[in-house]
Structures are given as C-alpha cells and as structure tokens.
Amino acid sequence: xxxxxxxxxxxxxxxxxxxxxxxxxxxxxxxxxxxxxxxxxxxxxxxxxxxxxxxxxxxxxxxxxxxxxxxxxxxxxxxxxxxxxxxxxxxxxxxxxxxxxxxxxxxxxxxxxxxxxxxxxxxxxxxxxxxxxxxxxxxxxxxxxxxxxxxxxxxxxxxxxxxxxxxxxxxxxxxxxxxxxxxxxxxxxxxxxxxxxxxxxxxxxxxxxxxxxxxxxxxxxxxxxxxxxxxxxxxxxxxxxxxxxxxxxxxxxxxxxxxxxxxxxxxxxxxxxxxxxxxxxxxxxxxxxxxxxxxxxxxxxxxxxxxxxxxxxxxxxxxxxxxxxxxxxxxxxxxxxxxxxxxxxxxxxxxxxxxxxxxxxxxxxxxxxxxxxxxxxxxxxxxxxxxxxxxxxxxxxxxxxxxxxxxxxxxxxxxxxxxxxxxxxxxxxxxxxxxxxxxxxxxxxxxx
Amino acid sequence: xxxxxxxxxxxxxxxxxxxxxxxxxxxxxxxxxxxxxxxxxxxxxxxxxxxxxxxxxxxxxxxxxxxxxxxxxxxxxxxxxxxxxxxxxxxxxxxxxxxxxxxxxxxxxxxxxxxxxxxxxxxxxxxxxxxxxxxxxxxxxxxxxxxxxxxxxxxxxxxxxxxxxxxxxxxxxxxxxxxxxxxxxxxxxxxxxx
Ligand SMILES: [Zn+2]
Numbered sequence: 001x002x003x004x005x006x007x008x009x010x011x012x013x014x015x016x017x018x019x020x021x022x023x024x025x026x027x028x029x030x031x032x033x034x035x036x037x038x039x040x041x042x043x044x045x046x047x048x049x050x051x052x053x054x055x056x057x058x059x060x061x062x063x064x065x066x067x068x069x070x071x072x073x074x075x076x077x078x079x080x081x082x083x084x085x086x087x088x089x090x091x092x093x094x095x096x097x098x099x100x101x102x103x104x105x106x107x108x109x110x111x112x113x114x115x116x117x118x119x120x121x122x123x124x125x126x127x128x129x130x131x132x133x134x135x136x137x138x139x140x141x142x143x144x145x146x147x148x149x150x151x152x153x154x155x156x157x158x159x160x161x162x163x164x165x166x167x168x169x170x171x172x173x174x175x176x177x178x179x180x181x182x183x184x185x186x187x188x189x190x191x192x193x194x195x196x197x198x199x200x201x202x203x204x205x206x207x208x209x210x211x212x213x214x215x216x217x218x219x220x221x222x223x224x225x226x227x228x229x230x231x232x233x234x235x236x237x238x239x240x241x242x243x244x245x246x247x248x249x250x251x252x253x254x255x256x257x258x259x260x261x262x263x264x265x266x267x268x269x270x271x272x273x274x275x276x277x278x279x280x281x282x283x284x285x286x287x288x289x290x291x292x293x294x295x296x297x298x299x300x301x302x303x304x305x306x307x308x309x310x311x312x313x314x315x316x317x318x319x320x321x322x323x324x325x326x327x328x329x330x331x332x333x334x335x336x337x338x339x340x341x342x343x344x345x346x347x348x349x350x351x352x353x354x355x356x357x358x359x360x361x362x363x364x365x366x367x368x369x370x371x372x373x374x375x376x377x378x379x380x381x382x383x384x385x386x387x388x389x390x391x392x393x394x395x396x397x398x399x400x401x402x403x404x405x406x407x408x409x410x411x412x413x414x415x416x417x418x419x420x421x422x423x424x425x426x427x428x429x430x431x432x433x434x435x436x437x438x439x440x441x442x443x444x445x446x447x448x
Numbered sequence: 449x450x451x452x453x454x455x456x457x458x459x460x461x462x463x464x465x466x467x468x469x470x471x472x473x474x475x476x477x478x479x480x481x482x483x484x485x486x487x488x489x490x491x492x493x494x495x496x497x498x499x500x501x502x503x504x505x506x507x508x509x510x511x512x513x514x515x516x517x518x519x520x521x522x523x524x525x526x527x528x529x530x531x532x533x534x535x536x537x538x539x540x541x542x543x544x545x546x547x548x549x550x551x552x553x554x555x556x557x558x559x560x561x562x563x564x565x566x567x568x569x570x571x572x573x574x575x576x577x578x579x580x581x582x583x584x585x586x587x588x589x590x591x592x593x594x595x596x597x598x599x600x601x602x603x604x605x606x607x608x609x610x611x612x613x614x615x616x617x618x619x620x621x622x623x624x625x626x627x628x629x630x631x632x633x634x635x636x637x638x639x640x641x642x
Contacts, residue, residue, distance in 0.1 A: 022636065024636040031511075034511065035510065035511055038510075038511060042509075046504070055501055055504070055505070056501060056502050056504065056505035056545075056549045057504060057505045057509060059505075059549050059550060060505055060518070060549045060550065060552075060553035061509075061553075063549070063550040063551070063553040063554040063557075064514065064518070064553045064554060064556065064557035065557070066554055066557075066604070066608060067554055067557055067558045067603075067604045067605075067607035067608045067611060068557055068558065068607065068611060069611065070611045070612060070619070070620070073608045073609075073611040073612040074612050078605055078608060081546055081550065082550060083545075083546065083549075083550065101627070102619075102620045102623035102624050102627070103620065105619075105623045107607075107610070107611050107619050111622070111623065111626040114626060114627070114630055115630055115633070115635035116627050116630040116631040116633075116635055117635055117637070117641055118631060118634075128627055128631050130623075130627055130630075131635070136637075136638065136641070137638070139639055139640060140638075140639055143639065143640075163639050165637070165638075165639060165640060173634055173636065175636060177636075177638070179638065179639070187638060187639065189636070189637065189638075216639055216640045238640070240640045240642045241642055263640070263642070265640070265642035266642060267641060267642050270642075271642070288509070
C-alpha cells in the first residue's frame with residue numbers, strides 16, 4: 001500500500017511543527033477498509049426509530065456471546081429467554097472491566113490484533129480497555145454521520161489535513177499520520193503545551209497553515225486553543241471525553257466560526273451519542289448499540305424518567321457489552337426531534353463532569369497528568385481534590401507491605417503543579433465507607 | 449407426510465438442496481439471500497409476513513467468519529423447517545422467533561455450519577432445536593425424552609461450561625499477558641479514542 005507522502009511531509013516538516021514523539025504504524029488493512037465501507041452503508045440505512053426493547057439484531061449478538069464469554073457464562077442463567085427476560089439479565093459495570101476484564105474477552109477471539117487503551121477515569125482505578133483497530137476506526141464513520149447531521153459537508157481528500165486531535169497535557173504521545181478510511185488524508189495528535197513547539201506562537205501558525213477540516217479534543221484542550229488565539233477555520237470542532245459547558249461551546253463556535261459538536265463516548269463503549277444540532281439532547285449514534293436507562297437497583301426506569309445510561313452491543317470484539325452501566329445519567333426521549341434525526345435522544349445527560357486542576361501559575365493541568373504521577377506509586381486508592389482557592393488535598397491508601405515514598409510523590413506533584421498548598425493525608429481505610437469516592441475532584445470551573 | 453424419525457430427518461438434512469448450501473450474499477462467492485429465504489419460510493409456516501425488524505436480523509451484520517457461519521446455519525435450519533411435517537405444524541411465531549434469533553445464533557457461535565451435515569450428533573442437535581421450536585417431537589418420544597436427549601447433544605451448554613471452568617484459567621492468563629504486553633505499547637489513538 002502506498003501512502004501519499006505529501007500531506008505527511010507537510011505536517012511533519014512545517015517550520016512550526018511540534019516535536020512529534022512517536023511514529024505510528026498503520027494497523028488497518030484492506031479487509032478492514034472494506035468492512036468500514038460496509039459499516040458506513042449500514043449506519044446510513046439502519047439508524048431509525050427505536051423502542052425500549054432490544055432489537056432482534058442485538059438479541060442474536062448477545063446469544064452468540066453466552067457460550068464464549070466466561071463472565072456471561074457464569075452470570076447468565078442457562079436456557080434463559082433474553083427477549084422476555086431482558087430486564088432480569090445481569091448488568092456489567094466499570095468494576096468488572098477494572099478487576100476482571102479478561103473474563104469478558106471471548107474464549108475464541110484472536111488476540112494478535114488487540115490494542116490496549118489506558119483510561120484514567122474520574123472514579124476508582126485506571127482501566128485497561130482491550131480494543132480492535134477496526135472498531136476504533138469505526139468512530140470515524142460515526143463522526144461522519146454526526147457531521148452530516150450538523151449540516152457539515154465533510155469530504156477530506158488525500159492532500160488535506162482531515163483532523164487534528166488536540167491535547168493539553170504535561171506529557172502525552174504525539175504523532176502525525178494518515179487515515180486510510182478518509183482517503184489517506186492527514187491526521188495529527190498534538191499537545192498544545194508550549195514546551196512541545198519551536199516558538200511560542202508556533203501552534204497558532206501551525207494550526208492555521210494545516211487548515212484542518214476537523215478539530216477534536218477535550219474541553220481543556222479547546223480552552224487552551226482559545227487562550228492561544230489560534231486562527232484555524234475548521235468545518236467543525238468535536239469535543240470529547242467530558243461534557244462541554246454551553247458557555248464554552250458558544251465561545252468556541254464563535255472563535256472558530258463552525259459548529260461545535262459535543263460527543264458522548266466512553267473508552268469502554270465507544271461513541272454513544274452526539275449533541276443534536278438544535279442543542280437539545282444527545283441523539284443515539286450507532287445503529288448497533290442498544291441503549292436503556294436503569295434505576296438504582298437495575299430495573300428499567302419508568303418512561304421519561306432519569307436513570308443510569310446502560311448499553312449493549314457495539315463493535316469491540318474484545319469487550320462484549322451486555323447491559324454495561326456507564327455511570328452517567330439521563331433520560332431517553334423517543335418523540336420525533338425537529339432536527340430530523342429519527343434516533344432517540346438522551347436528555348439531561350449528566351455525569352461526564354469535567355475535573356480539572358490549575359498549577360500555581362494558572363496553567364490548566366489535566367487529571368491524566370496527576371494520574372500519571374500517582375500510578376508510579378504503590379497505592380490502592382487515592383482522592384485528589386483542588387479547592388476554589390487553589391489549595392490541594394491528597395488522601396492516599398497505600399498498598400499494605402510496600403514502602404511508600406511520600407517525599408518523592410510530593411516532589412513529582414510539585415513539578416506538575418508548582419507551589420500550590422498541598423495537604424497530604426494517609427488513610428489505610430480510604431474508600432471503605434464511601435466506595436464511590438471520586439479519585440479526582442475540583443472546585444475549579446473551566447470558564448473561569 | 450413422512451414419519452418423524454431421527455434417521456428420516458437426518459436424511460432430509462443431508463439431502464439439503466444446493467440453494468441452501470450456497471454462500472450467503474455479502475461474503476465472497478455469495479449467492480443466496482438469507483433474508484429472502486427466511487421471509488418466505490416465515491410467511492409459509494406462520495401464515496403471516498415476518499416483521500421487518502426481525503428480517504433485518506437475517507442480514508449479515510459484519511463480514512466476519514462467525515457471521516457467515518450464523519447465516520449458513522440459518523439456511524440449514526430453514527431447510528429443516530421446510531420439511532412437510534414441520535411446515536404443517538404451524539409453530540407459534542414467538543417460539544420460532546426465539547429459535548431463529550437466540551438459540552440458533554448461540555449454536556452458530558460454537559458449531560461450524562458444515563458439521564450439521566457431516567456430524568450426525570450436530571445434525572441431531574439442530575433437528576431437535578427445530579422440532580422444539582415447531583412444538584413437535586420424534587415418533588415414540590415423549591416431550592420429556594426429547595428434552596433429555598437435547599441436553600445430551602447441546603453444544604451451547606457444553607461450551608458455556610467450558611468457558612465457565614477449566615478453559616477460563618488458561619485463557620485468562622493468556623489474555624492478561626497479552627493485555628499487559630499491549631498496554632506497554634501505548635496504542636495510538638486516532639481522531640478520538642473515546
Ligand atoms: Zn435532534
């Protein structure tokens with residue numbers, strides 16, 4: 001397979017190009033591309049009205065998992081009729097993924113193409129999520145659908161930069177590559193931190209000259225983009241990871257002159273929904289994901305009532321999701337939406353609350369960076385919180401029997417946060433009374 | 449009407465016409481539209497057209513081997529259900545639906561479609577599932593006998609127990625090791641990883 005080198009060269013050799021720290025290998029082959037084309041067609045033809053009951057397609061997918069997925073073989077009663085007994089089926093949780101994800105991997109699936117994402121998450125332990133390159137590439141197809149629904153004519157050619165993924169972290173993987181599913185158009189993952197660039201105004205010029213059709217990133221990165229006064233004119237910006245406030249969305253939309261699409265997706269589930277073009281609610285996006293809302297004990301919430309968003313299906317061959325509880329809350333609306341998208345909407349979506357920290361000099365610090373420091377130390381749990389005055393509080397539950405170097409830990413945090421007040425507390429029972437204690441909390445708001 | 453013995457039904461299965469043995473459309477060399485075959489069957493045996501949402505389940509949902517196997521096993525099941533006695537039994541739509549979208553996909557996940565032709569026990573398993581869906585049992589058997597015998601040839605249950613027990617230990621270690629190795633590679637996220 002030959003790659004048009006033009007756009008790659010342009011991204012890598014621009015005088016203001018960042019210091020990319022990684023060269024990535026293309027993991028998609030011809031068969032994957034054919035499968036993605038097919039998925040594009042299915043997505044276009046199979047999205048439509050939904051009900052609270054799973055479709056026959058979802059039911060047969062689940063039926064095919066049961067004899068092959070160890071965890072489900074244990075928890076789902078033999079001979080059960082899933083269609084009639086759907087509400088009795090066990091749910092899966094983040095804790096299952098955190099503590100025994102290998103029991104979810106089907107017994108017969110080939111492990112060779114597997115990739116693994118690490119996600120910090122806002123509660124509990126970091127997760128390792130097994131994934132498949134083809135399933136990850138399907139996000140691009142889903143993105144096309146959301147863009148079309150926002151009236152964006154997105155059709156990058158091989159010489160264009162299709163997308164820049166923005167990050168604003170102390171350290172993260174960065175690279176430039178091309179996207180086979182989008183005619184080998186250019187793609188780069190960037191870190192907006194000044195240390196990554198040749199000159200202070202490099203990000204401005206680089207993003208302007210690359211003229212990306214699309215910008216993706218989390219709200220922290222977009223806030224940083226606004227601060228840098230970057231003059232990119234993308235067709236759309238897509239905000240991921242955590243909820244973007246409507247205030248920031250409006251400012252960003254004004255600054256970039258394009259729609260800003262808030263994207264509801266978890267590493268474990270992939271994309272679930274996108275913000276409706278009317279700005280009211282999030283339309284369910286993939287046709288092959290069944291979404292329901294459950295009350296506290298796991299019964300379906302009454303029609304129109306709020307509940308925990310729970311998903312079944314998807315495309316990740318390593319992570320069959322049977323009634324996976326996302327930890328996010330909302331209610332489902334099945335009535336027709338004025339925007340014309342026939343898929344139901346999630347209203348009052350809550351739970352993707354952004355957590356962000358600020359260093360003593362005011363720089364935004366991503367919780368991922370704090371997590372990177374903490375995971376080098378033998379901890380069972382932690383709770384890191386920043387108060388409105390900038391002071392920080394860190395409670396630690398050390399791993400019993402392993403020495404904890406608190407001086408080193410404090411020094412590493414100081415390197416990240418500067419001279420902020422830090423109150424350190426060792427608590428061997430941290431989380432016992434409150435198992436849902438958040439690993440990170442912040443009183444700071446992004447719009448401040 | 450032929451008598452309902454296992455040997456007669458196995459012969460019926462082995463004599464499955466070429467149209468039911470062909471590759472499903474959507475795969476290399478695909479010729480047969482499984483959705484159309486099942487739509488005809490449904491209308492013939494229940495007397496009503498199949499709901500479109502149900503028919504969507506008889507189209508390929510991916511180009512994977514497992515999916516092709518499911519569609520091929522559906523064709524074999526359709527052929528058994530075309531047997532004059534089964535066809536005339538007027539199965540309850542709900543029972544037939546459960547067979548086609550739950551029991552059969554579960555079997556297809558662990559049994560190669562060809563083996564229902566080559567391996568008598570797998571043939572018997574499919575025949576017994578179809579008979580149960582049609583509300584019938586073999587000549588000389590009680591409903592209880594039929595259920596007992598189905599349990600003995602049930603591949604889904606056998607695999608479920610395997611997945612639950614011994615295999616899980618070795619496989620779990622294999623998966624854990626692969627994940628640890630791949631996690632160290634820090635997979636590149638394209639466009640967005642969420
Ligand atoms: Zn809408």
